[in-house]
Structures are given as structure tokens and as C-alpha cells.
Amino acid sequence: MNFVLLALSLIFVIIPLVLSKTLNLGLEKDSVIATIRSIIQLLAVGYILQFVFDAENYFYIFLMIALMIGAAVQNARKKGVSIKGITWKLVVTFVFIEVLTQGILLGLNITPATAQYIIPISGMVIGNSMVLSILFLNRFTSELDSREDETELILSLGGTPKQAIHRPLIASIQASTIPTIESQKTIGLVQLPGMMSGQIIAGADPLQAVMFQLLIIFLLLTTAVVTSVILGFLSYPTLFNERMQLVLPGKK
Amino acid sequence: MMTKDTQAAIQFSHVTFKSGEQEILHDITGWFPRNRITTLVGPSGAGKTTLFRLCNGLISPTSGDIYIDDRKIESYDPVQLRRKVGIALQSATMVSGTVRYNLALPMELQGKELSDERAKELITVVGLDESFLERKAKDLSGGQRQKLSIARTLVNQPEILLLDEITSSLDRVSQQEIEELIVRINEKYGTTIMWITHNLRQALSIGDYTWVMMDGELVETGESSLLKNPQNPRVQTFVKGETE
Known part of the structure; x- marks a missing residue:
């Protein structure tokens, strides 16, 4: 080209x-x-x-990843501005998912520790984590709204904030991760994934391309579930005060 | 007479509650007697439900003090407070699942199980048949939901029971069944009951005492018979309007 x-x-x-x-x-x-x-x-x-x-300098790799995380936080936080401290919660989520995935990939020598591998894979992981965060925050705020009565009912019966928020939280985690899991079920049947197609077009061995694509699929599954779970468990405590009263975002 | 010889289950001292800039409750000072039935009457928007939510600890007053059994409400652990002061709301919210699941919810929240025997006892106390236990809660009628909501609140064996307009959307027969139930609970368990109602006939026949609230203020309080001959001109107008 x-x-x-x-x-x-x-x-x-x-x-x-x-x-x-x-x-x-x-x-x-x-x-x-x-x-x-x-x-x-x-x-x-x-x-x-x-x-x-x-x-070939790790400082530049670090800088690239920091920029990716910064841009992802900036984009995702708009959907969760009503949740107290959403910016640092997103930072923690993205940093954790990056450290977890790269830690496993590099620690087990699954991919080489070079910029050529670290940066594109980090981009895919952080990008997907950002989309998942947006899906989760959208769903979580609407679940909180629609299940306010149920949440207060559980509190009124002597439940803890964790028990009161359990159903909205689980529903939001499930709803935000389902698209990732469902799309992986039909991958290869309906469409060839972008990265794999790109590698094949660039002349790579199709089997090698498939193996890398599978690696990415597994990574993205972890990314989806871990992102929703971390963000959920970081977010729910800020919805309650020290008297275990529900303090919903945007409500006085 | 509503004298200090009767012990107070809940006391309010200059309680004010604001939501944003809007004052919902203004300088409420008064008390609910222990082991009795007190009804709260007044027009919509008087702040009655807000008062109940304060007692159950779902919200806290902006200023003033609330005492439950002579202890400041803040000194209670919120979970213990909510088990001691049970609340059944007009909405009678149910979680998805069977009647048995909803009934057992307070026990599940404590990591315990509700025995079959106790479930049957409670469902019978509120006037529902044992066969209801396996039905879906969402399939219940309004009256049945209210009864289940009361039964569920009773699982925690609350010393104080707050009932928020639980009969307002019910037919006459269901209303009477719940009225009898309230009296039965009060007599059987010695539970202190506070009951918000729009029905002055209910307040007169069921309540030992009455609070009349208007525009976030406690306007008149005393034995329920005060509703027959209120002193406050605003209450006179309200009673006249409700009974006509």
C-alpha cells in the first residue's frame, strides 16, 4: 500500500x-x-x-499507555459524572486492567516485551475497557433509578448497602458484558475480526493470525468482566452515606 | 389522656427536614406513645411519609433530634434501628420471586432462613392462605401485596411499626381486613403502631391517638376523639372537608 x-x-x-x-x-x-x-x-x-x-525506549511506551488511559478516562467519565470520584475510579480500573493483562502476557512470555506488541495490545485492552465502562455506567445509573424503591426496601428491612445494591449491580455487570460474550460466540462465522484480517492482508500466516486473534479474544473477555466488576465495586459505596442511607446521584 | 405517664416510643424535638432549599418538615416537636396505635392524618404533602422515613433511618433530619426509646436515633446502628422500627410503605414494593421469597427477605438479609412453620404463621396472621407462599409476588392484588408487605415487616419482630397509607388503594372489604389486622398485631405482639391514613373514620375507630399534620407542621395532637371536635381552625376546615 x-x-x-x-x-x-x-x-x-x-x-x-x-x-x-x-x-x-x-x-x-x-x-x-x-x-x-x-x-x-x-x-x-x-x-x-x-x-x-x-x-526502543520503555519511557515512550509508558507515555503512550498513559496517554491512552488519559483519553479513555476523559471519554468515559462523561457517562458517570453523577458518581462521586468517577475520574479516579476509571483511572484505577484502566490501570488495573492494563497491569493485569500485560503482567500475564509479559510475565508468562506469551508476547515479547517490545513496543510493537505492548502498544497495540494495550490500545485494544484500554479501548475495550473504555467502551465497557461507558456501557456499565449507562446501565448502572438507569438501574439505580428504576430500582430505587427496591434498594430502599432492602435498606428499610435492615439490609446493608452491599445487599441493597446487589441486584442493580449484578444486572449492570451482566448487561455490559453480554455484548462482548455474544459477539465472541459468532466470531469467524459472521465476520473476520479486524486485527486478524489486517494481519492476513499484510501477508501473515492465517493460522498465526488466528492464534493472535484468539489471544485478543481471551484478553477482551477478561477486560470486559474485570472492568465492570472493578468499576461496580468502586462505584457503589459512594451511593450511600455513613448512616447507610441511599444518596442517589443528582438527587438532593 | 396523652400524658407523660404513657411512655414515648419515639420523640421529636424541633425536627426540621429540608430537601435542597425546600423545607418538608418544620420544627416538629411531639411524641408517639409506646404500645399504642397512633394515626397520622393530614392533606397530601404534609410531610407524613418524610417523618416515617426519618424514624426508620432512611433519611436524617436537617436539624433537631429524634429519640427512639429515649436514645438518640444516631446512637443506633442503622441496621439494628431498621429492624427495631419496621416500615411498610404505600407502594408495597416486592422483589421478583415468590411470596415465600419476599417474606423470607428480612431473614435472608441476616444470613438466616425463615422456617416453614414461621412463614405459615406470618402469612396466616395477615389473613392470607398458606397456598399463597408459592405464588409469584407480582401476581398478587393490591390488598394481598399490602398484607404481604406487613407480614414481611413483621419478620424482624419490630417493636415499632410504621404503616404508610397501606389501605388507600384498597376496596372497603380489604380495608376492613387490614384494620382488624393492625389491631390484632398491636394486641398480640404489643407492637407500637403509627399509621398514616387519609380516612378519618379509620383514625377515629382504630387509633388511640392522632397527629394532624399540615404543610410540614404538627398542627394538633391528642386522643383520636380530637378529630370530632378539633380546636385548630385549619384542622376544623380539613376535617370538615374530609367528612363531607
Whole structure:
């Protein structure tokens, strides 16, 4: 692939633009912005990754991961602003999941300790953790709202905050992890995963690509469940005060 | 007479409760006598439910003090307080599952089991048949849910029972059944009962004492017969409006 061929691929941007214009879909502006942003962002990342790979310096790897976590926190916290201390709770969650996954991968020599492996895998793990956090926070705040009576009932009968929040918490953890588990059930049948397809296109041995893809699938399963569980258990205590009274976000 | 010879189960001293900037309860000072039935009457928005939520420890007063058996409410462990002061709300919220599961909930929260014998005893006390135990709680009628809600609150053997408009949405027959049940619980277990009701006939016939609340204030209190001849002009207007 070179820049000339890449320029030719812009045909795939022109097709929806033409359709949008013809059918008055109103997608032209957003499509152009999305295209320009993706070109700039990915090319910038490409050059940065090239620099980090060449530098072979762990400081740059650390810096890249810190930036990823920072961006993920910034994005996910918008969905949980009503939960006290959500920023540091997200930081703890993302750092924990990163340390856990890289600790296992590097500790057991499953992947080499080079930027070429650490950064892309970290990106996938943190990115998925961010999406899971958003799904979890969305569901958790709506569960708290819809099950307020039930939560107070359990408190009124002498239950602890942990017992009172058990059902909304478990329902939110299940709801946020189900899409990951369900998509993994049909993987390879409906569509080939992006990373595996990319490797095959780049000339890698398909079996090797499959093995790496399986590694990522297993990683993402851990990421999904651990993210929801950690975020849930970090979040629920802030919903109660020291008198074990429910202090719902946004309510006085 | 409602004198100090009767011991206080719950006392309020200049209790105020605010939600944000809005004052829900204003300077409430009064008491509920032990082992008796006290009814709380007053128009909607008078702060009656908020008062109950304060007694069960679901919320805390903005200022003032509440005493349960002469001890400040803050000195109780919240879990112990809520087992001592049981509350059954108008909504009669049920968790998904059978009647037996809902009935056993207070025991489950303590890591214990509710024996079959006790479950049958409680369900019978509230006037439901034993066969109800295996039914889905969501399939119960409004009156049956209220009865189950009371039975569930009784599992903790509360010394004080707060009942929040538990008969307001029920038909006449169900209302009467619950009225009889309240009197029976009071007589059988010596439970102190506070009962919010809109029905002045209920307040007169069931309650030993009455609190009349309006706009977050305790306007008049005394033996239930006060409702026949209230002194406060606002209460006179309210009683007239309710009985006409």
C-alpha cells in the first residue's frame, strides 16, 4: 500500500457523499469531518508509533499507555459524572486492567516485551475497557433509578448497602458484558475480526493470525468482566452515606 | 389522656427536614406513645411519609433530634434501628420471586432462613392462605401485596411499626381486613403502631391517638376523639372537608 493507492481508496468516501447529496440524507458534513479526522489521527499515530518502535525506549511506551488511559478516562467519565470520584475510579480500573493483562502476557512470555506488541495490545485492552465502562455506567445509573424503591426496601428491612445494591449491580455487570460474550460466540462465522484480517492482508500466516486473534479474544473477555466488576465495586459505596442511607446521584 | 405517664416510643424535638432549599418538615416537636396505635392524618404533602422515613433511618433530619426509646436515633446502628422500627410503605414494593421469597427477605438479609412453620404463621396472621407462599409476588392484588408487605415487616419482630397509607388503594372489604389486622398485631405482639391514613373514620375507630399534620407542621395532637371536635381552625376546615 502506498499513498497513491490510499488516495484511490477515497472512492469509498465519495460513494456515500454522492448518495447523501442525491437522497438529501444530510450526511455530507459529518462524513467529510470523519474522513479528515481519521486520516489525520491515524497518520499521526502511525508516525508516533514508528518513532516509539525505533526508539526502543520503555519511557515512550509508558507515555503512550498513559496517554491512552488519559483519553479513555476523559471519554468515559462523561457517562458517570453523577458518581462521586468517577475520574479516579476509571483511572484505577484502566490501570488495573492494563497491569493485569500485560503482567500475564509479559510475565508468562506469551508476547515479547517490545513496543510493537505492548502498544497495540494495550490500545485494544484500554479501548475495550473504555467502551465497557461507558456501557456499565449507562446501565448502572438507569438501574439505580428504576430500582430505587427496591434498594430502599432492602435498606428499610435492615439490609446493608452491599445487599441493597446487589441486584442493580449484578444486572449492570451482566448487561455490559453480554455484548462482548455474544459477539465472541459468532466470531469467524459472521465476520473476520479486524486485527486478524489486517494481519492476513499484510501477508501473515492465517493460522498465526488466528492464534493472535484468539489471544485478543481471551484478553477482551477478561477486560470486559474485570472492568465492570472493578468499576461496580468502586462505584457503589459512594451511593450511600455513613448512616447507610441511599444518596442517589443528582438527587438532593 | 396523652400524658407523660404513657411512655414515648419515639420523640421529636424541633425536627426540621429540608430537601435542597425546600423545607418538608418544620420544627416538629411531639411524641408517639409506646404500645399504642397512633394515626397520622393530614392533606397530601404534609410531610407524613418524610417523618416515617426519618424514624426508620432512611433519611436524617436537617436539624433537631429524634429519640427512639429515649436514645438518640444516631446512637443506633442503622441496621439494628431498621429492624427495631419496621416500615411498610404505600407502594408495597416486592422483589421478583415468590411470596415465600419476599417474606423470607428480612431473614435472608441476616444470613438466616425463615422456617416453614414461621412463614405459615406470618402469612396466616395477615389473613392470607398458606397456598399463597408459592405464588409469584407480582401476581398478587393490591390488598394481598399490602398484607404481604406487613407480614414481611413483621419478620424482624419490630417493636415499632410504621404503616404508610397501606389501605388507600384498597376496596372497603380489604380495608376492613387490614384494620382488624393492625389491631390484632398491636394486641398480640404489643407492637407500637403509627399509621398514616387519609380516612378519618379509620383514625377515629382504630387509633388511640392522632397527629394532624399540615404543610410540614404538627398542627394538633391528642386522643383520636380530637378529630370530632378539633380546636385548630385549619384542622376544623380539613376535617370538615374530609367528612363531607
